[in-house]
Amino acid sequence: MFKAFEWMMAARYLRARRREGFVSVIAWFSLLGIALGVATLIIVMSVMNGFREELLSRILGINGHINVYGQTREITDYPTLAAQLSKVDGVQTVTPMIEGQVMATGKGDSSGAMVRGLSGEDFKKRTLLADSIHAGSLKLFEEGEGVVIGSRLAQKLGLWVGDKITLISPKGNVTAFGTVPRMRAYTIAATFDIGMYEYDSTFVFMPLKAAQNYFRVKGVNYLEVMTPTAGQADEVTYNIMRDMGRLGINPVDWKRTNASFFNALQVERNVMFMILTLIIIVAAFNIISGLIMLVKDKGKDIAILRTMGASRGSIMRIFFISGASVGVFGTAGGFALGLAFAENIETIRRWIESLSGTNLFAAEIYFLSKLPAIVDYGEVGLVVAMGLGLSFLATLYPSWRAARLDPVEALRYE
Numbered sequence: 001m002f003k004a005f006e007w008m009m010a011a012r013y014l015r016a017r018r019r020e021g022f023v024s025v026i027a028w029f030s031l032l033g034i035a036l037g038v039a040t041l042i043i044v045m046s047v048m049n050g051f052r053e054e055l056l057s058r059i060l061g062i063n064g065h066i067n068v069y070g071q072t073r074e075i076t077d078y079p080t081l082a083a084q085l086s087k088v089d090g091v092q093t094v095t096p097m098i099e100g101q102v103m104a105t106g107k108g109d110s111s112g113a114m115v116r117g118l119s120g121e122d123f124k125k126r127t128l129l130a131d132s133i134h135a136g137s138l139k140l141f142e143e144g145e146g147v148v149i150g151s152r153l154a155q156k157l158g159l160w161v162g163d164k165i166t167l168i169s170p171k172g173n174v175t176a177f178g179t180v181p182r183m184r185a186y187t188i189a190a191t192f193d194i195g196m197y198e199y200d201s202t203f204v205f206m207p208l209k210a211a212q213n214y215f216r217v218k219g220v221n222y223l224e225v226m227t228p229t230a231g232q233a234d235e236v237t238y239n240i241m242r243d244m245g246r247l248g249i250n251p252v253d254w255k256r257t258n259a260s261f262f263n264a265l266q267v268e269r270n271v272m273f274m275i276l277t278l279i280i281i282v283a284a285f286n287i288i289s290g291l292i293m294l295v296k297d298k299g300k301d302i303a304i305l306r307t308m309g310a311s312r313g314s315i316m317r318i319f320f321i322s323g324a325s326v327g328v329f330g331t332a333g334g335f336a337l338g339l340a341f342a343e344n345i346e347t348i349r350r351w352i353e354s355l356s357g358t359n360l361f362a363a364e365i366y367f368l369s370k371l372p373a374i375v376d377y378g379e380v381g382l383v384v385a386m387g388l389g390l391s392f393l394a395t396l397y398p399s400w401r402a403a404r405l406d407p408v409e410a411l412r413y414e
Contacts, residue, residue, distance in 0.1 A: 026290035027322075031330040033283030038334025038387045039341065041276045045379050046342035048269040050372030052262070056230065058196040060254055061128030062203070064095065064224035065233045067257070068240065071248045076219035081247070088243050090227050090236035095122040096220040098211040103168040104149075104204060106157035113153060115167065115204045117211020117220075123148070129192055129205070136161035136190030144207040146189025150200035154191045161188050167204070169215065184214060230254065280387055283330070284394040291323045291398030316403035320395045327391020335384055342373045 068085065075081060075096075082094040098117035103110055120142035124130050130138075133148075140146030149165060159165055169182040186206070193200055212218065227236045233253040240251045255262075305315060341348065349371050 026286060026293065027326050030283055030286035030290055031326045031333070033286055034280060034327060034330030034387055034391060035334035035337060037276065037279035037283055038331050038383055039338035040279060041273070041383045042335070042338030042375075042380055043341050043345070043373075044272050044276055045269070045383070046338075046373040046375045047345065047371065048265070048272065049376050049379075050374040052265050052269075053374050054372040055196070055265075056262075058128065058194055058199065059258060060230055061126065061194070062199055063254065063257070065227045065230055066225040066237055066240070066251050066253045068223040068225060069250045069252065070222075074217055074219045074221065075223065078220045078223060081249070082223055084244060084247075085223060085225060085240065088236070089239045090232055091225055091240075092228060093122075093125055093226045095125070095224040095226075096208065097222055097224050098206075098208065098215060098217065099221050100169065100171075100211075100215050102204070103170075104153065104157060105166045105168065106159040106163065109157045111153060111156050112202065113149075113167070113204050114202050115206055115211065115214075117206045117208045117215075119208045120144075122208075123205060128194055132192045132194045134191045134193040136188065138190060140187060140189035141205070141207060144209050145187060147186045147207075147210075148190045148192055148205040149188055150203050151191045151193040152197065152201035153204070154188065156201065159188055161190060163188050165204070167214070171215070182214070182216075186210070225251070277386070280390055284327075284390040287323050287326055287391060287394040288398060290326075291319055291395060292401065312403040316399045319399040319402045320392075323395030323398065324392055327388055327394070331384055331387035331391065334387065335380070338383075339375065339380070342375050345373045346371050 068081075069075075070081075078096045082096060085091055085094045095118055098115075100115050102113050102115050104113040105111075120138060123138065123141065129148075134151045136148075138148070141148055147165065149159075154160065157165065164185040165188055166183060166185045171182065192205075206214070208220075212220075225236065225240070227233055233255065237251045237253045240249070
């Protein structure tokens with residue numbers, strides 16, 4: 001147990017006097033270093049968690065959990081296959097889908113686009129899409145006439161709800177004069193904004209029958225399967241192969257489709273954790289150097305305390321309290337600062353952008369239109385434990401050195 005006089009002496013050594021002010025300055029910088037290290041680690045981990053979660057939710061909200069392909073590029077008997085898939089354990093919904101690349105034009109501007117054909121009923125089942133309608137309504141889409149395009153694509157082409165967008169397919173019509181690109185104009189029924197730049201600037205959703213007519217196909221390209229959760233995609237893929245593998249289908253889950261992308265995010269996250277941990281380690285070394293200087297400066301005080309009956313354990317505990325106090329207060333300050341910053345990071349980003357006049361989080365580069373942050377309190381606890389652990393470890397050697405100081409030798413050289 002720590003005694004009252006040990007706490008009193010430790011607090012006294014942490015307060016600077018005119019003669020030994022430099023030692024206290026080192027203690028303050030050590031405290032600040034640990035606080036900044038802990039706060040930075042919490043903020044970066046929260047942003048990485050938010051970035052991954054936001055990308056995952058948007059990618060899966062648009063693409064589904066499993067894509068089921070046939071033996072050929074076109075699945076003609078898709079109603080029967082969809083009915084069979086819906087009976088497989090773990091399958092929630094099955095969406096017949098047509099997909100093709102086109103050139104979209106409007107009011108003199110053009111841009112590459114990805115057309116996806118699905119029924120109005122299936123479009124409504126995609127809550128991410130249905131809840132992200134920016135302007136217009138789905139009435140014309142459900143009637144099989146209009147299309148729904150991304151808000152950024154509409155802005156790029158200078159179009160609005162009710163305007164005509166012309167789609168040009170590279171797979172054109174064969175004539176006596178060669179292949180002529182297939183062109184057709186569609187009325188924009190609505191625009192969507194899901195907050196992911198890549199999708200908002202390239203995707204065009206078209207009614208399934210209209211897409212079949214446009215691409216000159218009788219079937220669909222693949223069937224999208226939704227499972228209860230993204231984590232169950234592996235299990236459901238196995239169930240599909242077990243029950244329907246004889247039909248020659250090829251189910252591909254989202255992990256295989258986006259493996260390289262999410263692996264890169266995970267590697268980046270781990271590397272950032274390792275690099276930012278070095279900030280806390282450097283601050284811990286500052287505690288070591290500060291305490292060693294404090295022990296050297298307080299050699300006479302230690303000798304007097306020893307001659308007055310203080311044990312080596314008491315001396316060790318005094319300097320342990322001094323160093324540990326720096327680590328505890330620094331970690332607590334970093335914890336509070338990191339949580340406050342992570343919870344309000346989007347507001348802070350906008351404030352800095354308005355103050356500096358620069359765009360800190362361009363949607364064209366970072367995919368998302370806002371800076372996300374999700375605090376994982378398990379990770380926060382790990383960061384806090386690491387900050388406290390390194391701080392406590394940093395005090396052991398200087399405290400042991402102070403306890404081993406010979407009072408006779410210390411007084412002899414004073």
